[in-house]
Amino acid sequence: MAYAINTPEGTRDRLFAECRERRQVQTALTTLFQRRSYAEVSTPEVEFYDLFLQSGNPMPQESMLKIIDRSGKIMVMRPDCTTPIARVAATKLKAVPLPQRLYYDQTVFRSGQEHKGGSSEIAQCGVELIGAAGRKADLEMVAMAVDALRACGLRQFHIELGHVGFFRDLAGRMDMPAEAMEQMRVLIEGKNFAALGDMLEPYAGQSASTALRRLSRLFGGAEVLDEAERLTGGSSALTYLRKLYTELAQAGYGAYIRFDMGLVHQIDYYTGVVFRGYVEGAGDAVLSGGRYDRLVEAFGRRAPATGFAVDVDAVAGCLPSREPPRVKFLVHFGGGELSRALKAVDEHAVGTCELSPCENLDETERLAREKGAGAVLVLEKGTERVVQL
Ligand SMILES: N[C@@H](Cc1c[nH]c[nH+]1)C(=O)O
Numbered sequence: 001m002a003y004a005i006n007t008p009e010g011t012r013d014r015l016f017a018e019c020r021e022r023r024q025v026q027t028a029l030t031t032l033f034q035r036r037s038y039a040e041v042s043t044p045e046v047e048f049y050d051l052f053l054q055s056g057n058p059m060p061q062e063s064m065l066k067i068i069d070r071s072g073k074i075m076v077m078r079p080d081c082t083t084p085i086a087r088v089a090a091t092k093l094k095a096v097p098l099p100q101r102l103y104y105d106q107t108v109f110r111s112g113q114e115h116k117g118g119s120s121e122i123a124q125c126g127v128e129l130i131g132a133a134g135r136k137a138d139l140e141m142v143a144m145a146v147d148a149l150r151a152c153g154l155r156q157f158h159i160e161l162g163h164v165g166f167f168r169d170l171a172g173r174m175d176m177p178a179e180a181m182e183q184m185r186v187l188i189e190g191k192n193f194a195a196l197g198d199m200l201e202p203y204a205g206q207s208a209s210t211a212l213r214r215l216s217r218l219f220g221g222a223e224v225l226d227e228a229e230r231l232t233g234g235s236s237a238l239t240y241l242r243k244l245y246t247e248l249a250q251a252g253y254g255a256y257i258r259f260d261m262g263l264v265h266q267i268d269y270y271t272g273v274v275f276r277g278y279v280e281g282a283g284d285a286v287l288s289g290g291r292y293d294r295l296v297e298a299f300g301r302r303a304p305a306t307g308f309a310v311d312v313d314a315v316a317g318c319l320p321s322r323e324p325p326r327v328k329f330l331v332h333f334g335g336g337e338l339s340r341a342l343k344a345v346d347e348h349a350v351g352t353c354e355l356s357p358c359e360n361l362d363e364t365e366r367l368a369r370e371k372g373a374g375a376v377l378v379l380e381k382g383t384e385r386v387v388q389l
Contacts, residue, residue: 010111010120017324021316022123026105028151029125029310036144038103038127043084045107049074055083055298058269065109065120077109080267081126082307083295089130090299098131098303119313126289126309130296133304135240138273138291139247141306145287146256148308149277152315156280158256159287160219161244162263164270165237166228167215173208188215189264208232218261222254228261244273269295275308279318286314325351327373332356332364334380341379353377365389 007013014022030040046067052058058080065077078084081104089100104126111120127144129137142159149157167188171181180199187196193216203209211231218228225242232238241259248257263274269292277287289308296303329348333341333355345353356364361378368376368389376387 010113010118012119017321018313018316020324021319021321022312025152025310025312025316025319026123026125028153029148029312030103030105032144032148032151033103033125033127036101038101041085041088041102041104042106043078043081043088043104045078045109046075047078047084049076051087052076052079052083055086055269055295058083058267058295059110060112060266063110063112065111078106079108079110081106081108081124081309082128082267082269082292085128086130086292086295086305087299089128089303089305090296090301094301099137100130101127102130103127123312124309125312126307128305128307130305130307131303132306133293135243135247137304137306138244139251141289141308142244142248142257142273142275143251143253145275145277145289145308146253148310149279149287149315152310153319154279154315157277157286158258158280159275159277160258160260160263161241161273161275162260163237163241163273164264164290165240165272166232166235166261167264169235169237170208170211170232174203174206174212176203184212185264188262189266191216191262193262215262219259221258224259224261241273265290273306277308277310279315282314282318284311284314286311286318325349327352327354327371329353329375329377330356330364330368330371330373331377331379332358332361333378337379340384344377344379361387 049064049066052064064079067075067077069075085102085104093100106124108122108124109120110122113120129141142161145159171184184196184199187199197213200209200213214231218224222245225238228238245257248254263276265274265288270290271293272291274290276285279286287308287310289306291304291306293304296305329352331341331344331353341355345355356367356376358364358367361376364376365387374389376389378385378387
């Protein structure tokens with residue numbers, strides 16, 4: 001049977017500039033993470049599906065790429081980095097005192113984005129602060145989210161803060177069946193506010209329903225907290241967000257912070273502050289994270305935690321494209337001249353000088369012209385000369 005020479009749906013080859021920009025973002029992020037005392041961990045690309053079942057199936061099953069191993073067990077291509085790291089923190093790192101600061105530079109695999117032209121392979125660089133509850137840890141994480149995007153070279157971006165307690169509190173005040181509650185969560189997550197309005201129509205008499213219908217408007221600067229307070233009569237989630245904001249603003253992060261009280265992540269392990277990073281003018285979030293205080297416990301160790309992951313390619317796609325280096329020199333070298341030839345390449349700016357594999361100078365000159373190089377450096381019998389083309 002004829003074999004189609006292409007890659008599976010949702011995957012693609014990435015060449016030159018894309019790889020360079022991806023590497024640039026990864027280096028900027030991992031350098032920052034190390035500077036803040038986060039240590040690198042790496043987990044397998046395949047995990048048992050049961051790992052995600054044990055942690056309460058935090059993500060839709062259909063988004064996981066599955067493989068059956070030789071014994072018939074279901075495995076999944078790592079759909080998330082946080083769950084395996086929670087497993088590691090509760091097992092391999094059990095004896096290591098908390099808090100633990102961990103970072104990763106890994107790929108996650110999520111299917112279902114292909115129809116939107118999205119990729120099922122997502123390069124993520126992220127951090128997890130495990131074993132730290134409360135305000136200071138949340139402040140560290142949100143500030144680092146801002147610093148991470150800044151370190152990548154982005155200027156026009158913001159971090160949207162929300163709190164899962166806000167929605168949970170409102171939903172708890174509603175007299176509504178559990179399935180309707182879940183349907184409502186899905187509509188809010190998809191920012192499908194028209195359908196949410198229709199769905200809440202029969203509940204119009206309940207006071208929390210007015211606030212839920214206004215969720216789409218509870219989005220913007222710190223004034224959103226005032227409006228949310230007016231609508232709901234206040235909640236501990238709002239008080240907490242206000243405290244965080246005051247301290248972030250004092251530290252100079254205020255201009256980067258916005259609020260979205262309708263922020264509900266698709267991943268379901270969050271228990272407190274949640275946030276997303278957006279670049280001005282780009283649609284999808286480039287950073288996502290939040291507090292997850294019960295995930296590590298699902299693997300046997302009580303440890304509140306918070307963290308975030310950056311979508312490396314999404315950030316790279318927002319950076320101004322830079323001219324790739326161009327070859328200016330070819331080095332033509334004779335017998336016994338290999339070390340001098342390599343030294344010449346190494347001394348030139350990266351990507352501007354390369355060895356010629358040709359045996360005679362005419363061929364090297366032809367090759368140099370083809371490549372658009374302006375000159376050939378000839379190293380023979382201890383001598384050196386430059387042939388301009
Ligand atoms: N794992 C989450 C991000 C995150 C890291 N830590 C907490 N949340 C994601 O992929 O969206």
